[in-house]
Amino acid sequence: MTEILLKVRKTLILLILILFSSRLNAQEYEKILRSVFDEALTDTSAWSQLRYLCTHAAGRLSGSPASFKAIQFTVNALKEAGADTVWLQKVIVPHWVRGFEKCSISSGILGEKELSISTLGLSVGTLPGGVKSSVIEVHDFNELRELGRTKIEGKIIFFNWPADNRLINTFSGYGGAVNQRLSGAGEASRYGAAAVIVRSATQALDDFPHTGTTRYPDDVIKIPAVAVSTIDAELLSIWLKKDPALSLSLITDCKNLPDTISYNVIGEIRGSEKPDEYITVGGHLDAWDITEGAHDDGGGCVQAIEMIRIFKKLNINPKRTVRAVMFMNEEISGTGGKTYATEAAEKGEKHYAALESDRGVMSPRGFGFDAQGERLARLQSFSKYFVPFNIRDFDAGGGGSDIAPLKALGALQIGYIPDSQRYFSYHHSANDTFDQVNIRELQMGSAAIASLIYLLDQFGY
Amino acid sequence: MTEILLKVRKTLILLILILFSSRLNAQEYEKILRSVFDEALTDTSAWSQLRYLCTHAAGRLSGSPASFKAIQFTVNALKEAGADTVWLQKVIVPHWVRGFEKCSISSGILGEKELSISTLGLSVGTLPGGVKSSVIEVHDFNELRELGRTKIEGKIIFFNWPADNRLINTFSGYGGAVNQRLSGAGEASRYGAAAVIVRSATQALDDFPHTGTTRYPDDVIKIPAVAVSTIDAELLSIWLKKDPALSLSLITDCKNLPDTISYNVIGEIRGSEKPDEYITVGGHLDAWDITEGAHDDGGGCVQAIEMIRIFKKLNINPKRTVRAVMFMNEEISGTGGKTYATEAAEKGEKHYAALESDRGVMSPRGFGFDAQGERLARLQSFSKYFVPFNIRDFDAGGGGSDIAPLKALGALQIGYIPDSQRYFSYHHSANDTFDQVNIRELQMGSAAIASLIYLLDQFGY
Numbered sequence: 001m002t003e004i005l006l007k008v009r010k011t012l013i014l015l016i017l018i019l020f021s022s023r024l025n026a027q028e029y030e031k032i033l034r035s036v037f038d039e040a041l042t043d044t045s046a047w048s049q050l051r052y053l054c055t056h057a058a059g060r061l062s063g064s065p066a067s068f069k070a071i072q073f074t075v076n077a078l079k080e081a082g083a084d085t086v087w088l089q090k091v092i093v094p095h096w097v098r099g100f101e102k103c104s105i106s107s108g109i110l111g112e113k114e115l116s117i118s119t120l121g122l123s124v125g126t127l128p129g130g131v132k133s134s135v136i137e138v139h140d141f142n143e144l145r146e147l148g149r150t151k152i153e154g155k156i157i158f159f160n161w162p163a164d165n166r167l168i169n170t171f172s173g174y175g176g177a178v179n180q181r182l183s184g185a186g187e188a189s190r191y192g193a194a195a196v197i198v199r200s201a202t203q204a205l206d207d208f209p210h211t212g213t214t215r216y217p218d219d220v221i222k223i224p225a226v227a228v229s230t231i232d233a234e235l236l237s238i239w240l241k242k243d244p245a246l247s248l249s250l251i252t253d254c255k256n257l258p259d260t261i262s263y264n265v266i267g268e269i270r271g272s273e274k275p276d277e278y279i280t281v282g283g284h285l286d287a288w289d290i291t292e293g294a295h296d297d298g299g300g301c302v303q304a305i306e307m308i309r310i311f312k313k314l315n316i317n318p319k320r321t322v323r324a325v326m327f328m329n330e331e332i333s334g335t336g337g338k339t340y341a342t343e344a345a346e347k348g349e350k351h352y353a354a355l356e357s358d359r360g361v362m363s364p365r366g367f368g369f370d371a372q373g374e375r376l377a378r379l380q381s382f383s384k385y386f387v388p389f390n391i392r393d394f395d396a397g398g399g400g401s402d403i404a405p406l407k408a409l410g411a412l413q414i415g416y417i418p419d420s421q422r423y424f425s426y427h428h429s430a431n432d433t434f435d436q437v438n439i440r441e442l443q444m445g446s447a448a449i450a451s452l453i454y455l456l457d458q459f460g461y
Numbered sequence: 462m463t464e465i466l467l468k469v470r471k472t473l474i475l476l477i478l479i480l481f482s483s484r485l486n487a488q489e490y491e492k493i494l495r496s497v498f499d500e501a502l503t504d505t506s507a508w509s510q511l512r513y514l515c516t517h518a519a520g521r522l523s524g525s526p527a528s529f530k531a532i533q534f535t536v537n538a539l540k541e542a543g544a545d546t547v548w549l550q551k552v553i554v555p556h557w558v559r560g561f562e563k564c565s566i567s568s569g570i571l572g573e574k575e576l577s578i579s580t581l582g583l584s585v586g587t588l589p590g591g592v593k594s595s596v597i598e599v600h601d602f603n604e605l606r607e608l609g610r611t612k613i614e615g616k617i618i619f620f621n622w623p624a625d626n627r628l629i630n631t632f633s634g635y636g637g638a639v640n641q642r643l644s645g646a647g648e649a650s651r652y653g654a655a656a657v658i659v660r661s662a663t664q665a666l667d668d669f670p671h672t673g674t675t676r677y678p679d680d681v682i683k684i685p686a687v688a689v690s691t692i693d694a695e696l697l698s699i700w701l702k703k704d705p706a707l708s709l710s711l712i713t714d715c716k717n718l719p720d721t722i723s724y725n726v727i728g729e730i731r732g733s734e735k736p737d738e739y740i741t742v743g744g745h746l747d748a749w750d751i752t753e754g755a756h757d758d759g760g761g762c763v764q765a766i767e768m769i770r771i772f773k774k775l776n777i778n779p780k781r782t783v784r785a786v787m788f789m790n791e792e793i794s795g796t797g798g799k800t801y802a803t804e805a806a807e808k809g810e811k812h813y814a815a816l817e818s819d820r821g822v823m824s825p826r827g828f829g830f831d832a833q834g835e836r837l838a839r840l841q842s843f844s845k846y847f848v849p850f851n852i853r854d855f856d857a858g859g860g861g862s863d864i865a866p867l868k869a870l871g872a873l874q875i876g877y878i879p880d881s882q883r884y885f886s887y888h889h890s891a892n893d894t895f896d897q898v899n900i901r902e903l904q905m906g907s908a909a910i911a912s913l914i915y916l917l918d919q920f921g922y
Binding site for chain 1: 498499502503626627629630631664665666823824826849850851853854880882883886899900901902905
């Protein structure tokens with residue numbers, strides 16, 4: 001009897017201990033997340049870093065002097081944040097340089113008008129005298145084919161297909177419109193076009209040209225390509241209806257210089273239990289030359305640095321090695337992300353997970369995971385810890401172009417998802433400035449990312 | 462046997478019909494919500510209306526010429542939106558007018574510095590020569606009591622308690638700090654203070670003074686009160702630590718003119734089945750004189766007008782009478798909301814529900830309902846229709862100060878909840894401008910509000 005009672009007592013104590021300890025743990029995680037948010041929301045380091053990138057290293061396109069300034073600055077910022085190790089990883093990058101650019105239309109009926117344009121990245125320039133020709137407006141690649149070489153040869157093609165503003169996720173609207181920028185020049189060149197002018201890929205109706213890369217297939221002649229602001233695209237379309245014979249003059253003298261050497265900037269906290277497993281958190285350090293690169297993607301960079309700072313400040317010692325990576329050359333050809341993955345493969349590194357923040361500095365809505373089934377459910381179960389912070393979206397499908405090459409190494413792909421509504425009013429334009437960033441949205445994002453990485457490292461997936 | 466078979470067949474057909482028709486209905490609701498969002502996201506009426514309010518009727522405080530311009534403009538906008546009836550409702554409003562204002566500090570050690578200030582609404586002005594005195598910094602009302610009359614008499618009290626930036630919902634942070642603005646002057650006057658200078662109630666560290674009303678209890682002498690920007694509050698605090706004897710000079714010549722007549726602007730769509738039941742959707746038309754009143758609350762006004770326009774455009778005929786109401790004088794004493802409810806009570810109107818949009822023009826997160834239990838659950842069940850639009854927050858607790866008086870008439874109180882992170886960087890300051898509003902955030906909000914009102918009217922609560 002006494003023995004049975006003792007046994008019962010023992011079992012009860014054990015049960016209480018288990019219950020108690022597991023409850024304590026859940027509370028501990030909640031407490032740690034709370035402290036992560038408290039730290040992020042009351043500190044201005046990331047904010048100051050972003051100000052520096054936007055003012056002293058604006059227009060930091062791969063190979064530019066500003067990009068090297070940004071590299072040096074983020075090395076120091078990672079050291080100040082307390083990273084155990086900080087180093088540079090050599091990356092070969094294209095070196096495209098914008099020059100003089102001017103575009104105007106001239107109509108015997110309507111007069112003259114200068115258009116707000118921006119040469120597309122990788123575009124060739126015009127001859128010194130420029131291109132002058134009549135303009136054919138098209139709305140998709142089928143129209144090009146229907147027009148054919150006879151009608152297109154020697155002409156300037158005006159791609160004017162707008163983003164679909166009805167799509168709630170602005171990335172979908174952008175995705176539906178961006179092909180005219182990426183492939184318009186190449187496609188039009190097949191039919192002998194002299195140059196292309198492309199409606200900016202944005203939902204906004206604004207005066208800013210939104211630039212970006214264009215890609216020429218190997219088998220076509222490279223022709224000059226520029227983006228035009230959506231307001232001027234509307235105007236050009238109206239003028240063309242009134243005077244189809246109007247002429248457009250375009251001069252651009254951009255240069256494709258030889259590939260050059262640049263760097264990814266990497267800072268890490270060595271893992272306490274599994275130092276040979278890596279979790280990568282990154283944004284890209286390069287930014288379009290006409291922008292300050294605040295939303296795209298200075299914010300993603302400083303949020304990754306901030307994760308390091310917060311972990312160190314709060315004595316959070318991750319089990320796995322956690323890295324903040326500033327990728328170089330996302331905007332033109334993604335060699336930063338590719339090099340990072342290639343070298344990781346060569347060294348036989350085990351990459352457990354990778355998170356990319358490259359969707360602007362807006363209030364956090366959540367995360368997207370490249371996972372399904374039980375794995376997705378397990379990742380989604382983390383969402384309960386985010387309820388106090390009103391971060392509710394834990395959805396399937398996520399990643400980013402810089403971390404995509406890590407997928408082959410088995411790294412879980414995670415995309416940080418801020419609210420998307422404003423993003424494309426800044427994207428790739430002179431409107432992407434520091435003063436368009438709100439400090440709390442930046443801080444909330446940093447806290448969300450640091451919190452997710454902490455839980456992911458603790459619980460696994 | 463044949464009879465039984467026939468009966469079974471009949472039942473089956475009925476069952477299929479019910480299932481099918483209910484499925485069709487669910488699809489119909491989804492389709493209608495989709496069309497509401499499509500319409501909002503591709504139309505710029507509300508955007509243009511907001512531009513007008515911000516440029517031609519900026520600073521439209523109750524009683525001001527700009528407020529009457531705003532009244533006239535919204536009458537026309539409601540008519541253009543297709544409201545069946547549009548009318549003005551007389552409201553008695555206070556008429557406070559800002560004048561010259563200047564504040565500077567002077568220290569024998571540190572020099573001179575002008576501070577960025579804004580006189581608080583309803584404040585009395587200083588005597589023509591101004592007030593000059595040393596300054597005592599306090600952080601809550603207890604410190605006042607501890608100091609007592611001997612130390613406070615004739616001095617300028619500097620209330621410097623910051624908003625708690627750790628609070629995720631910025632309205633909570635604001636709520637914790639706003640008492641120094643509302644009651645600081647009254648409390649300090651009890652101890653004989655000559656004037657008060659109050660830290661702006663915002664999370665932002667900025668150069669903008671954020672104004673707002675101050676309230677004097679009947680039993681105190683009214684003393685001048687101004688808000689100071691948070692950056693200058695920090696500076697003043699630092700200077701006071703270095704030179705506690707520094708003096709502050711304040712001149713304000715604002716005026717409290719006699720109460721005057723103004724108007725709520727009301728437009729309605731007559732209900733098709735229950736015309737005598739009312740659903741009110743509103744924002745406030747008045748705005749602080751130093752602002753354009755874009756986020757606070759031009760956005761809420763044009764979203765209510767947009768609901769009318771969308772319903773009419775899409776031939777949505779609500780069962781109940783749906784009203785868009787631009788309330789006057791929310792900012793100072795709320796007589797617009799009170800008058801609206803008083804007259805409704807006098808007429809014996811049945812007010813079914815009321816929604817207020819007065820939290821800025823940010824991406825919609827959802828709605829707050831003043832309901833609980835089954836009623837709340839029923840309202841929350843609407844959230845499934847909002848999944849495609851990523852609007853997920855259907856929470857308990859909601860309303861707003863203009864619709865609060867309708868609660869006594871039984872109206873369900875609903876608050877429209879956009880993301881809160883940026884709001885207090887605009888609130889009551891010169892930073893609340895049209896160019897700080899994103900068109901898609903405005904459109905998404907209009908669509909969300911129109912959709913919720915549509916479902917509420919269809920399903921009831």
